[in-house]
Amino acid sequence: MSVASPDYSDGCMIALYPPPDLAEQLAVDGGLPAEELHVTVAYLGAAADVDGDALREVVAELAGRRPFTAQLAGLARFTGGAKDVLVALVDSPDLEDLRRDTLDALYERGIQVPREHGYTAHLSLSYLDTDEAAPLDRLEAQPVDFTALSAVHGTDRTDEALAHPMEAPAREAFAVGWALSGGPMTERVRTACETAVSIATEAADDPDILRATIDLGRLEGMWALLFQRREEQQALHMVEVRRQWRELISRDEITAMVDRLRHQLGVTEALDPGRLRAEALAAAKAMLRALADLSGFSALRIALRNAIAAGRAEGMVNAVAIAAERAGRVGLDWNIAFKDAYRSMERLDDLWADAGGWLGRMIDGVAGDLGRTLADGLEGGLDRDALIDAAADLLTGDSEAVAFVVDWAMTTAADEGALALYQSEGVLQLDIISAGDGRVCGACIDAEAGSPWHIGDQPRLPLHPNCRCCLAADVSLAHFANWIM
Structure with a gap:
């Protein structure tokens, strides 16, 4: 005891x-x-x-x-x-x-x-x-x-x-820098603040450490604003693309497709799972590819083209914002910059080709989801009306395939826009910088660690779905004076 x-x-x-x-x-x-x-x-x-x-x-x-x-x-x-x-x-x-x-x-x-x-x-x-x-x-x-x-x-x-005497001043200095940027408070910013405070306490004897901490706060705030703007643009264009997509979907066409599939398979016979899934996917593809013949398809293509143009414009603005931040310039007018950059996209014919390619991916993605829904429904014994309802819910709901393609297309366009601007300004080397949040993977970390990259040798961005890495380089701001307040 x-x-x-x-x-x-x-x-x-x-x-x-x-x-x-x-x-x-x-x-x-x-x-x-x-x-x-x-x-x-x-x-x-x-x-x-x-x-x-x-x-x-x-x-x-x-x-x-x-x-x-x-x-x-x-x-x-x-x-x-x-x-x-x-x-x-x-x-x-x-x-x-x-x-x-x-x-x-x-x-x-x-x-x-x-x-x-x-x-x-x-x-x-x-x-x-x-x-x-x-x-x-x-x-x-x-x-x-x-x-x-x-x-x-x-x-x-x-x-x-326990609190280092430099901790409170450093935290305040970082907050001042973040506030100067106008950026939102994100998890990345919170993590960066802790890192900056740690650096400041370790270098407390450096008379310039608080000024450096303000700069770190401003930089992280700018990154937060950059990613927030990207996500706002994607959300805005996602709504329009989805609206145009739903306009193309007809319940009558869904009904006809389900009836043809059921007739072809023979619903009273035992179905081979492999054949069932292949036929369901083929039926889904045939129906969705026929959307290209509808009058409303051009409106969907325009919506996706506009999303890609917005992505490229945002990428160009991001590139200038990063260069301005590196040069210690504060006060980029993001709205004027975006309008100017977007206006420069009006006569770019390759945007239409890009839109066509991304539409093909969108249709294939939705067709894959629809094929699986039809096959699962048939295997689960859904009757005709329930199968039609399941297909209609998938096609007229918030399709993950549509969202994936819009996000991927706009992120790709943003990186292409930044790269095009850097190339036009004669940049020879650039950095890849990750978002620093929970979506950062090993590939992002390796790409960031490999910086600086010779332009043209860098990994192509995005590196994966939902990637938020971006390109960064120093450029002369002389050509963008009207963007800087």
Whole structure:
């Protein structure tokens, strides 16, 4: 049976306390309560011998550092005393630095640290009789975050949040830069802010570090605005393309297609799955390819052509915005720039060819989805009316194939627009920069790491569906003076 822990209520120390949820997880039956689990940084003996205010001053001074993560590195059993102590070992170079700085700060104030033992960082879990079996035989390694440092003086505990003195000014500087860009707050921007603050605290002695942090905030804000504008353009044109697509879909044609398919397969006979799926796909393709003969097909082609033109224009504007940001110029008039760039697309015949190619992909994509819907319905025993309803729901709903093609076409067009502008400006090298969000894959990371690329040798963007990588290069802004406010 575990014995009661010694009473240290009249002692004092500087300590780290784990997060409450982790403390609850570590607490063992018969051991120390979760709220008492801690890592001692320096034990100072009797509280009566140490001035409490001086102790708290030391902790306030030491708290001027970033929070850190240590590692719980297994169990140990300390022996040699009246009671054995079961402990979780704690490993971190940051903890070693904190221990060293703590001893120095205490020494400067004349506070002596008892020297009966060396220092092994640990978190005591339970006091045991010398012949008692431990309640745990293994502890999985896991991280433990320390975000505050505590001064414990008798029964009084004062917590000081860990925060480098440069952290708050750096965070404010980044926010100022982000606000100058006019960009939205995104997950990428939040992550970039934490990185910028970390850099600033590591280079706190650099007199220009806050100015550099403002620049980082402005850059990340500009990227956020760039990607937001892309997505707004895609959403806008998605609505129009889908509207024109739905205008082409006739329930009568769906009914005729289903009837022909059912007749061809013979609905009362056992169907070979392979033949069923092949015939369903063929029927779907035949119906959808016939859309090209309808009068409304030209309106769909125009809608997709306009989407591609908008993508290219946005890519051109993005290229100039990136160049302006690199040159330290703030105040691009995005709307004027986009209108000028879009106007330059009016006489580009290759946009019609692009639209035709993307329409072919759209029809093939929707046909594949429709074929699978028809085959699944037939295999599942849907009757004629239910099968017609399923096909109509797919074709007139928010088709994933239509959305995929519009997104892919506009993203491709944006990258082509940026590349065309860089080529026209005589750029020889360019960078690939990822969006820095959850959609970044290994290919994006490798493309970004390979920068700078000789123009023409860079991987073709987009690298994958929903890719948000973009091209970046330095160009003269002389030709775009009317875009810069």
